[in-house]
Amino acid sequence: xxxxxxxxxxxxxxxxGTITQLKxxxxxxxxxxSRYDETDKKIYGLEVKSRPVADIYxxxxxxxxxxxxxxxxxxxxxxx
Numbered sequence: 001x002x003x004x005x006x007x008x009x010x011x012x013x014x015x016x017g018t019i020t021q022l023k024x025x026x027x028x029x030x031x032x033x034s035r036y037d038e039t040d041k042k043i044y045g046l047e048v049k050s051r052p053v054a055d056i057y058x059x060x061x062x063x064x065x066x067x068x069x070x071x072x073x074x075x076x077x078x079x080x
Contacts, residue, residue: 003047006040006065008033008072015076022075029075036068 009019022029043061046053 005044008036032068032072039065
């Protein structure tokens with residue numbers, strides 16, 4: 001969707017406790033989550049401000065956000 005924030009924890013509310021725990025105990029997870037949030041913030045800013053920017057740039061950012069989301073989800077599912 002256009003102009004909507006994609007907070008990771010909102011996509012997986014049933015795992016909010018695990019996300020919070022991993023954020024404080026797993027440095028890799030915390031770093032990936034931070035990068036995810038930064039990327040999402042960039043995308044949102046570009047969409048809301050309607051600033052002229054190449055479509056390919058936004059597409060690259062969205063693909064990066066998706067890759068980060070996949071990595072985060074993989075870590076979430078490997079947690080016993």
